[in-house]
Amino acid sequence: AVPLSFNPFDSLVCILLGISFTVWFTLLLVFIIVPAIFGVSFGIRRLYMKTLLKVFEWATLRIERGAKEKNHHLYKPYSNAIIAKEPTSLEEEIKEIRRSGSNRDLDSASEFEMSDIFYFARRGVESIMDDEVTKRFSAEELESWNLLTRSNNNFHYISLRLTVLWGLGLLIRYGFLLPLRVTLAVTGVSLLVILTSVIGLLPNGRMKNFLSEKVHLMCYRICVRALTAIITYHDSENKPKNGGICVANHTSPIDVIILASDGCYAMVGQIHGGLMGVIQRSMVKACPHIWFERSEVKDRHLVAKRLSDHVEDKSKLPILIFPEGTCINNTSVMMFKKGSFEIGATVYPVAIKYDPRFGDAFWNSSKFGMVNYLLRMMSSWAIVCSVWYLPPMSREEGEDAVQFANRVKAAIARQGGLVDLLWDGGLKRAKVKDTFKEEQQKLYSKMLVGTQEDRSRS
Numbered sequence: 001a002v003p004l005s006f007n008p009f010d011s012l013v014c015i016l017l018g019i020s021f022t023v024w025f026t027l028l029l030v031f032i033i034v035p036a037i038f039g040v041s042f043g044i045r046r047l048y049m050k051t052l053l054k055v056f057e058w059a060t061l062r063i064e065r066g067a068k069e070k071n072h073h074l075y076k077p078y079s080n081a082i083i084a085k086e087p088t089s090l091e092e093e094i095k096e097i098r099r100s101g102s103n104r105d106l107d108s109a110s111e112f113e114m115s116d117i118f119y120f121a122r123r124g125v126e127s128i129m130d131d132e133v134t135k136r137f138s139a140e141e142l143e144s145w146n147l148l149t150r151s152n153n154n155f156h157y158i159s160l161r162l163t164v165l166w167g168l169g170l171l172i173r174y175g176f177l178l179p180l181r182v183t184l185a186v187t188g189v190s191l192l193v194i195l196t197s198v199i200g201l202l203p204n205g206r207m208k209n210f211l212s213e214k215v216h217l218m219c220y221r222i223c224v225r226a227l228t229a230i231i232t233y234h235d236s237e238n239k240p241k242n243g244g245i246c247v248a249n250h251t252s253p254i255d256v257i258i259l260a261s262d263g264c265y266a267m268v269g270q271i272h273g274g275l276m277g278v279i280q281r282s283m284v285k286a287c288p289h290i291w292f293e294r295s296e297v298k299d300r301h302l303v304a305k306r307l308s309d310h311v312e313d314k315s316k317l318p319i320l321i322f323p324e325g326t327c328i329n330n331t332s333v334m335m336f337k338k339g340s341f342e343i344g345a346t347v348y349p350v351a352i353k354y355d356p357r358f359g360d361a362f363w364n365s366s367k368f369g370m371v372n373y374l375l376r377m378m379s380s381w382a383i384v385c386s387v388w389y390l391p392p393m394s395r396e397e398g399e400d401a402v403q404f405a406n407r408v409k410a411a412i413a414r415q416g417g418l419v420d421l422l423w424d425g426g427l428k429r430a431k432v433k434d435t436f437k438e439e440q441q442k443l444y445s446k447m448l449v450g451t452q453e454d455r456s457r458s
Contacts, residue, residue, distance in 0.1 A: 032184060036221035045230045045382070049358070052381055055165070056357060059147060062162055120440075148359070148380060173379050181226045181378040188222035189275075193282045195219070200285025209315075212286040213264045220261040228382040231258060238389035239263055240318035240348035243311050245340055248350040249412055250322035251330040252361045253370070254377065255352055258385060265320035266290060266310060288316055304342060311345040318348065323405065329362040330354050332419035333412055336405040347393050349408050351416035355384040388415045 035041060147169045195215045202208040224231070239262070240246040246265060248255060259265065267289045271280060283289055290306055310316055323336035330353065341347065354361040359380025363373050377383065390411055395404045406422075413420035 028180075028183065028187075032225050033187065033222060036225060037218050039217070039221065045225075045228060048228070049230050049382060049384060052358060056147070059162060059165065062159060169381075173381070177228070178375075178379050181228065184222055184226035185374075185378070188219050188226060189279065191222065192216070192219035193279060196282045196286040200282070208286070216260065216264050216283075216287065220257050223257050224261045227254065227257075227377055229254075229258065229261075230382055230384045231261070232386045233262055234386065234388045236262075236389060238348065238391050240265070240350075240389075241346075241392075242316060242318060243314040244318045244346040244348050244392065245307075245311060245343070246318050246320045246348045246350055247323050247336070247340060247408060247412075248320075248352055249330075249333045249416065249418065250324045250327055251352065251354060252327055252363045253373075254361065254383065255322065256320065258352060258387065259320060259350065262387070264317050266317040268292075268307070268319055268321055290319070300339060304339060307340065308343050308345075311343060323409075327363045327365065329364075330356070330418070332421050333409050333416075334421050335424045336409045338401040338405050341395070341405045341408070342401040344395060347404075347408055349390040349393060349412050349415075351388040351390065351412045351418075353386050353388075353416045353418070355386075358382040358384045361385070390415055 031042065031044070147166050192215070196212070199208060199211050199215060202211070246259070248259065256267065264287070266287065267283070269280075269291060271277065271291045271293055280289070280291055284291060288310070290310060292303065292306075307319060310319060319340075321340045323340055324334050325337055326334075328334055359377065359382060361377070361383055365373075368376065393404075393408055393411070395401075399407075410420050412418070
C-alpha cells in the first residue's frame with residue numbers, strides 16, 4: 001500500500017475557505033435575509049446610493065473640465081422630446097405651402113399641386129430623423145457618465161484618476177457585487193420554490209393564505225436585494241385591494257419584483273417551460289395565480305372569463321397586469337390594451353419610474369436574452385426607482401373600455417413624468433398597419449374633394 005502524504009498547506013487552504021464561506025453566509029443572513037423576512041432596512045443601500053451620486057458628480061465634472069482643456073466637443077444626448085411641430089391640420093399646412101410657393105390665388109388653383117408633395121416629404125424626413133415611437137424601444141441616453149462603460153458615446157481618456165476609478169468600479173461590480181447578487185437570487189428563487197411547494201400541501205384556509213403571503217413577500221424582498229434595488233413607495237394608502245386589478249407601465253420583467261416586494265398580487269401570464277415553469281407551478285400551489293396555456297392566450301373570451309371569475313371573489317389577491325403588453329424604455333407610456341378594462345372591476349393605477357443613472361432597467365428583448373439581461377442588471381450599480389400608488393379608478397357612465405384605458409394611462413403618465421403616447425407598443429416588432437397610411441390618404445382626399453365641392457356650389 002502506498003502511504004498517504006499529508007500536506008499542511010492543503011489543510012490550511014481548506015480551513016481558510018471554510019472560514020470565508022462561514023463569514024460570507026453569516027453576513028448574508030444577518031444583513032440581508034433576516035431583514036428581508038421582517039421587512040426592515042439598515043439604510044446601507046441608501047448610503048451606498050448617496051455615495052455613488054457624489055462619485056458620478058465628480059466624474060462628470062472631471063470629464064467636462066478635461067474636454068474643455070483639450071477643446072474636445074462634449075457629447076450631449078438627444079432629448080426625449082421630439083421635433084417641435086405646430087399643432088396645425090394637414091389642410092392648413094398644405095395651404096401654407098401653396099401660398100408661399102405660388103403667386104396665384106388659392107381659389108383658382110387646381111385640386112392637386114406638385115408642391116403638396118413637400119408636405120408629405122417633410123413629414124417623412126422628420127419621422128426618420130426623430131419620431132416619437134421607435135426611440136421608446138431603445139435605452140434612454142444619459143447626460144452624464146455613470147462609470148458603467150469605458151467608452152460609451154465616444155468618451156475618451158481624460159485622466160489617470162478617472163481611469164483608475166473606472167477600473168476600481170469594474171472590480172467592485174464584477175468581483176464583489178455580482179457574486180453576492182447571484183447568491184441572493186439563487187437563495188430567493190430556491191426558497192420561493194421550496195416553501196410555496198410545502199405551503200401548497202396545506203388545506204385551503206386563512207392559515208394557508210397568511211403563510212403564502214409572508215413567504216412571497218420574504219422571497220421577493222430577497223430578490224430585490226439581489227438587484228440592490230432602492231425603491232421609494234408613495235401614497236401607500238392607495239395600494240391595490242382584493243378583488244381589484246392593478247395596472248402599471250411596463251419597463252422590465254423586474255417590475256413584478258418591484259411591486260410584489262411591497263404587497264402580494266395574483267400574477268397573470270403564459271405557462272412556460274424550464275426553470276420559469278418550475279417556479280410557476282410551485283407558486284400556483286400556494287396562491288391562485290392565473291396561468292394560461294399557449295393555445296388559450298389568443299382566446300380573448302376565455303381570458304376575460306378567467307379574470308372576471310377571479311375579481312368577483314373578494315377573498316383573492318388583486319391581479320397585476322401590464323396593459324402595454326411589451327417593455328418600453330421608461331420615458332413614455334404607450335397604448336393600453338383594452339382587455340383588462342372591459343371586466344368592470346376597480347382599477348388601481350401604479351406609476352413606476354426608474355433612475356437610469358445607476359443602471360438601465362429597460363429590457364430590450366430584441367437585443368438581449370433573459371439571462372444576459374439579468375446579468376446586466378446584477379452587474380450594474382443598483383436599480384433605483386419610485387413607485388406611486390394612484391387613487392382607484394372605475395369606469396364612468398357612458399365610457400367605453402378604450403376611453404377608460406386612455407384615462408388610466410394618462411393618469412400614470414402624468415404622475416410618473418412620462419410622455420403619454422397613443423401608439424401601440426406592438427410596433428416594436430410589427431410593421432405599421434396600413435390603416436395609419438390610409439388615414440392620411442383619406443384626409444388628403446377629403447381636402448381635395450372638399451375644395452372641388454366648394455367650387456361647384458359657387
